[in-house]
Amino acid sequence: MESNAKGHQDILVAGNTASPRRARSAEAKDHVRQALIDAGRHLLLAKPSGPISLRGIARYAGYSSGVVYRYFADRDSLFLAIRDSELANFADQLELEFATYDDAEKRLFAVADRAFDFSRDQIAAFGMNSLFLFWFDTAGTQNAAPIRDTAPAAARIHAFFEQAVRSVMTPSSHRNSNIQSAVGALMASISGAVLLPRGSDHDDFPDGRIILRDIVEALICRWQSMREPTR
Structure with missing residues (x-):
């Protein structure tokens, strides 16, 4: 043969x-x-x-x-495998680069910044945001995405976001519901900033990365001011 x-x-x-x-x-x-x-x-x-x-x-x-x-089983299954491979590479980069990051706030900003770059690069390369399951085929139609992401690489990235968020929150706000809400807010901020236009002919519109940093600063202030509800 x-x-x-x-x-x-x-x-x-x-x-x-x-x-x-x-x-x-x-x-x-x-x-x-x-x-x-x-x-x-x-x-x-x-x-x-x-x-x-x-x-x-x-x-x-x-x-x-x-x-x-x-x-x-079908083309979508293979495309999701490609997405998972991209996510695994991104998770490897995060863990390698930030495992020894000392300052909690700097770590969080760095995580958000790298996720922003990754998401923007994915859209530029594939026409899709593979971090947040926005999948578009070459004809421009959106494929049905699962509501829950069970990919191991996605779980690694979520855990890294959670670790970064937890490290800047006050101890009194470390309830699981608070942390998961905070992680969701961080991911939504990254996703929204990535999808913003890079500029505007109508006004001096800042780049999404600048807006993302402002949002993360506001989120940190919110998380650090959280307290357990009075019983």
């Missing part, structure tokens, strides 16, 4: 007459799955004029069209 141009052996090279050979080991399956994710990511970045098909992704990765359905 020959391998194809990309070195994969999950299909036979054209000219051979046999059915595609399945990846057997867990490592081989992970390799094929990642190859399909990488191919889909590349095609999304290429900004094609029409929708991207699973067959086209499989073909670009060097596999037969039938192989992709062994790993992904």
